[in-house]
Amino acid sequence: MIERLQFPRALFIGVAFTVSILTACGGGGGSTENGSATSAGPSSSPVASPSPSSAPSSNISPTSPSAANAPTSSGSTTASTPVTSTAAQNFQAVTVEPNAYGFANLLMTSVTVCVPGSAICQTVDNVLLDTGSYGLRLFAPALSINLPQVASGQNALATCAAFGSGTTWGTVRTADIRLAGEYAPSTSVQLIADPAYPSVPTSCSNQGFQNIASPAVIGANGILGVGLQSADCPGCATHAYNVYYECSGSGCSPTTAPINAQVTNPVSNFAVDNNGVVVQLPSIPSSGQPSATGTIVFGIGTQENNSLGTARIFTTDPTQNTFSAQYKGTTYNYAFIDSGSNGLFFDDASIAQCSGGSAFFCPPAPLSLSAVVEGLNGSSAPVAFQVSNAETMLASGANAMNNYAALQTGMFDLGLPFFYGRKVYTAIRGRPTPGGTGPYFAF
Incomplete structure (x- = not known):
């Protein structure tokens, strides 16, 4: 029997266009047995992306992660040595503050990512803390260091994640992740809107009412999913749902993805504080x-x-x-x-x-x-x-x-x-x- 694709993601974000015009994002994440997207509940709410005329423009320089050498406004690039978890360093601040894109009530934190096994690191600020999803997903313009791609056979592995507010499309990369004093080595992350594969497959875009392709869509430089799961899509290890894709010069097609290649909740990769x-x-x-x-x-x-x-x-x-x-x-x-x-x-x-x-x-x-x-x-x-x-x-x-x-x-x-x-x-x-x-x- 075909295993049902499990563990839909939530993340519903409503944005204020002005103080008098509000919108809520409806729909939901999840898939049926054949991998097609399902609604987390009947969606009758009006939906829209932030209004270009009322939401401030992005203050992030749109640079390719493979080409940029200077840090963006989302954080700083530093050279330092990866550290392991220590007893007194298992917590960090989370904040709700005025948002440059017109969103309210967004819980943000900072994440440090490093090229695996190296001292090439960058701290990305204003990352949405999400207990309803699994894994770190950063927008390409927010990242100025080049993280190695995860392979699918001889090609690149990409992923489509369906949320209540739309879908994210991008390649799967590997990073060492630091949160407070915790360390998650060689963890798969999603690079959203990666210019290496900019075309969103129809089977991905059909899963949500909008493509979450820039920080302006959700008011954050990325999503840190620390929810109830470790692996993003356990069923995808054996079945080619429309979640993971193998990408080559001729395009991208659904594929299976082993658990260790999937976008992973970084908390599950910590040495001790991992439950x-x-x-x-x-x-x-x-x-x-x-x-x-x-x-x-x-x-x-x-x-x-x-x-x-x-x-x-x-x-x-x-x-x-x-x-x-x-x-x-x-x-x-x-x-x-x-x-x-x-x-x-x-x-x-x-x-x-x-x-x-x-x-x-x-x-x-x-x-x-x-x-x-x-x-x-x-x-x-x-x-x-x-x-x-x-x-x-x-x-x-x-x-x-x-x-x-x-x-x-x-x-x-x-x-x-x-x-x-x-x-x-x-x-x-x-x-x-x-x-x-x-x-x-x-x-």
Whole structure:
């Protein structure tokens, strides 16, 4: 029997064109048994890419990674020696700040990548931290060092990743990755919009409503996927879904990709703190605030600063990495926790939406709502949240918001607003932790 392609990616991002015109990104990642894309839930939200007239232009010089020698504005190129994980260096800062592309509520961090086994390194800033996907994906213009390509036979390996906000297309490269004091050697990453193979196959572009080809589309220099999986597409090791492609001078065609060649969650390649992550953000007022700073801690129960404590564990479906949520009498089996989604995305057409055909919610007064989430292990808990007027908050200068929400049918996406005031644990599938073997979320 053909193995079902597993582990769809989330990442729903809504962008504010102006304070009065908002849009939410719908659709979702995933594939059927034959590799065709499926929606993470019925998509009825209006979709659009950032408006060129209202979003500031990129401040990144569009240089080829193979040709550029000077660092771009995304980071710096340095010469240093790779280091291994040490006990006191398993955490680093994550921030929510004003975004040059007009996006709000994006959780960013920095990533250092090196040519494998060398001292040629570059730190890339403003990388979106995403607990709903797996692996590091950087835009080619943001990278000024030349990472070696991963081969597929005698040709190059490329990949198409379907997200809620569109698809990313680019080659697979190998890098040594550093996060805080952690070190992930020889890890496969995606170089998005690699000029070596710029043409997006139709079988890839058909999986999403837009091609995520530049930082302006998602408001970040890349995506750091630290979700519930280690490998990006286990089923692709034996079946040629429309996820991995073999590329030559004559074009690109779907192919299989062994696990060790696939884009990989770098946390799973750490020496010790390799079973998951903890994301902690401060509490913020309901009116929002201009910025917020928190922490990502690598590992769960591996050091004193990442113990589970009293956190409740919610195991997830091993084929979808989801649990269930009950909201206003309806059960949504496609529910998940995702720092890469900049809002709460859920199905409630009774809430007033913002002007201009936006899917974002703009109720006349703040709403106090609740849902009940339940893991496959039967663990359940109520989740209280608020929904406020997105236009009003953005007009006040808020960028960090715990009540920023939009309509998305057929699912319940606990995006970044859920993380404020919490420690949220994401345990990698198959990795042991003091709370059991992943995959699970805990908070």
